[in-house]
Amino acid sequence: MIVNLIEFLKQRAQLVKLLCYIGIALIVFWSAVAVDTHHAHTWLEKIPGFWSLFGLLSCIVLIFFAVWFGKAGIQTREDYYDN
């Protein structure tokens, strides 16, 4: 059943992609327009779509920092500790 579902979605990859984009847009739109930011802890959070930007930046910063960190000498060959 699970396999069939995945196959079904894979055959319609473009549609799935489009639906995902629409989903993301709806979340951002709903958050920016309809959600009460009364309980926000800082003024930053009152900027419309603040957490979207924060999420995207976090993801990109973590990916690029990790890649840089790995290449800066932290990553090495797998048999490094073998004698």
Place this chain on the structure above:
Amino acid sequence: MTTSFIHPALILICGALLLPFIKDPFRKPYLFLVPFLTFIDVLYLSQHHGTYGVFTFMGDWTLTFGRVDSLSLVFAFIMALMSIIGTIYGLHVEDEWHHVAAWFYVAGSLGVILCGDYLVLFLFWEMMAFASTFLVWFNKEEGALAAGYRYLLVHTFGGLILLLGFVLRYQATGDLSFTHMDESNMQLYTWLIMIGLMLNAAVPPLHSWLPDAYSKATVVGAVFMCAFTTKTAIYTLARACAGFDVLIWLGVFMAILGIIYAILENDIRRLLGWEIVSQVGYMVAGVGIGTALAINGTAAHAFAHILYKGLLFMAAGSIVYATGKSKLTELGNLYSKMPLTLMFMLIGGLSVSAFPFLSGFVSKSMIISAGFEEHLLIPAFLLTMVSAGTFLVAGLRLPYLIFFGEDRCSAETRAQACDPPWNMTMAMAIASFFCIIVGCYLPFLYDMLPFQDVHYHPYSSYHLSETLQILALTALGFYFFKDRIGAKATISFDLDWFYRKGGQIFLWLARKPIQAIDTAWGEVYKVVGLSSLMTTAKFWGWFDWHGIDGVVDGTARLVRNVGGRLSRALQRGQIQQTLYFTISFAAVLLFAFAWL
């Protein structure tokens, strides 16, 4: 009241001791029954708060085995539940010693959670360390033996620091009770105790043992290990060090460090190990914040974490069990072969990522909210950033690289890949069920939390929108940059380099420079020392021959003559007479001894 208290650890220990004598067809029911009884015992205790099992030891020490209160109970509950799930997951393991080690390990954890003083704590603390080492050693994989030794040495070191700490504390205050320490009066022993506890929570720089050992444990052993050591340590930190500011920053650093290494990692169980470091970072920060909401959050997150991390380790274990492979570079596109494992891994991954209606959503945000409420803005924002990273790693990168994307499996791996046996599937289903229950039915977890007068509502529209935005945009970021963090056959340097390479440097030193010095010294000795030694030896030889031997030989001749006559008088070849003289002599000696 005391008579009605049965320590849950006692049930497991007795169960473990009897296990080798239980044979089929009773073995599997017995394996289920013992942790189940332990769980029932904990449920019973949850209705009877109080202090039990108090003994006086060596005159003036009081040992407390059963401190049952709201903080210890929430941890005891989840540990007992996890012992059932873990044992079901390992039902197929034939080697009974594996179960014995696992149960002793859980017993150690329950013992630490319910203890009231440092002596009992130390006893169970060491029991945990030793029992869990066997869960690594039982793995026949190459490198597991060495990893087990490293794990044991590091934990013995941590145990000694803890021992030193509480002995110094006893010397200074005369108090052995395991209670909250005073942050305004930090002594050397306070630091030592905290460091000893922190080592088990894998707080940097004492964290390297965790990914190292957990990735080398047996498939079932790793499921046990991921739940007990760090979360028991979190309990002890919450008990002794709540509100220590230094823990906030250590926790935040830990959360970031764990996620960075997890992004780089190639071994799936090591990746999950790094993610434990990251998630336990939230709990350490929660302990550091120390308010009622933060401690509630820490307990809740530990509870949720044990379930979803157990689930993730079970799913990863199923892959290792089926294929024998644990590297992302040797896996990929397995969704059609292991669909159930995929589903469980996704539930675990989405739970850890704090997806709404799953367990992480209702626990993690409590700690972050406590941070915001205390105006610790930078730690709170950094922890929120890490929650994006958590989704990136456990919800996206891990399932994507194992089940989708490029097929990097060998033909053999692909042929072997299949969903695990019924018991492993059942254990994963139970853990998934609890992940969903915790996320959907709030009173289940929230009614157990230590501070009942603090209220927290995770399902506000603001919190929902914040979480959904972060998750959605993280997914978008992953979609665009996923190739940058793909599978790569590397390992990452960590602080374990110092003791792994340190040992080799010591060996090299012993082989090369120290050996050279020894050889040179031998030469010098031969040239300078030996001739003078020979002259001296010749003199002592002459003295020995003519001086000492003369005296000794004279004495010997005297003794021989006297002895010969005496023995001719006493020993006439009749055994009775000989016995008579011997016993009489012994009797006289005994009498003289008694009389004098």
